[in-house]
Amino acid sequence: MKNFGITFFIFLVWSFFSLWLYSWLIPNNNIAINKNNVTNTSIVDDLNVATKEATENPLVKSTQINEITPIENTKTNTNSGLLLENEYGDAVFNFEESISYIKNSSELSIPESLKKFYKTIRTYLENNPNTEVHIISKYSAAENLETPNLGIKRGQQIADLLKNNNISKEKIVIKSIIDDLDFDVNDRYENAISFQFAILNKERIDALPAEFVSLPTxxxxxxxxxxxxxxxxxxxxxxxxxxxxxxxxxxxxxxxxxxxxxxxxxxxxxxxxxxxxxxxxxxxxxxxxxxxxxxxxxxxxxxxxxxxxxxxxxxxxxxxxxxxxxx
Known part of the structure; x- marks a missing residue:
């Protein structure tokens, strides 16, 4: 009888300890599970909000969606045609085809349909006498290092073409821009050249040597x-x-x-x-x-x-x- 009493007492002690241990562990597990659920739900909600905003707002689309898209898929090589903008960034003319080049080559490829694009530029400058034209010439950091750089060399070809067609050289400015360019499978890059008209910089012209300033036609x-x-x-x-x-x-x-x-x-x-x-x-x-x-x-x-x-x-x-x- 004495042994039975001792055994029963030990059973009660272990039962109490087990219940206490169980009651202590279960709330923590629930909390951990709830935390995980909240975290996962928050990620999904945030992603849905970002996607919704990017779909509805084109200004958000280029930022938030790209943060989710793998980097290697964000680069494009879209041919939007030869673009001529005014000083406010508005398109003045936009031709269907564009000027292109092959990687590491300074030679430009000008489609037949663009052979007389200079006439458009010349007419605009004549109708806006207080305006100059900037040649925006892109080149890539992945291309060969040359002096002057390939952007300047390509831009100079366009400048020579404009000057040979009665556009005053003092109204022509070459702007070489280095950019992360995406070449196609043939190592060709489209949209190599664009143009922007700007208010004539008289201080720049006054600083030019006399032999540089040409008599307009x-x-x-x-x-x-x-x-x-x-x-x-x-x-x-x-x-x-x-x-x-x-x-x-x-x-x-x-x-x-x-x-x-x-x-x-x-x-x-x-x-x-x-x-x-x-x-x-x-x-x-x-x-x-x-x-x-x-x-x-x-x-x-x-x-x-x-x-x-x-x-x-x-x-x-x-x-x-x-x-x-x-x-």
């Missing part, structure tokens, strides 16, 4: 017309100041001011109208620009040299212009 000027002729405004003043500055740099230079019209009305009337335009500009340049009258000639071509269709209002406005030719 011509300036196309679109004055403000009225029933009495050309209005004297800031546009006319800016053109006069530019012409006067160029002629001071080239004391032996002369200019011919040519008036052009649309084809509305009689041929002879349009000739007289064009002559009236050019003579008004001539008188203004002499009086306000202090340019000797012996260096300025005024003439008219009337309607005979249109540069756009006379069938539309826009085309007729483009044809009605004044050209200032340097010689």
């Amino acid at each position: 011509k300036i196309t000027f679109y004055p403000k017309f009225s029933s009495s002729g050309i209005l004297k405004n800031d546009r006319l003043k800016e053109t006069m100041e530019r012409v006067s500055s160029i002629m001071k740099q080239y004391p032996g230079s002369r200019i011919t001011i040519i008036g052009h019209t649309d084809d509305i009305g009689e041929h002879s009337d349009n000739y007289q109208k064009g002559l009236k335009f050019s003579e008004q500009v001539q008188k203004y340049f002499i009086a306000q620009g202090k340019i000797s009258k012996n260096r300025i000639e005024a003439m008219s071509k009337g309607e005979i040299e249109p540069i756009d269709s006379n069938l539309t209002i826009k085309g007729r406005n483009i044809n009605q212009r004044v050209e200032i030719q340097f010689r």
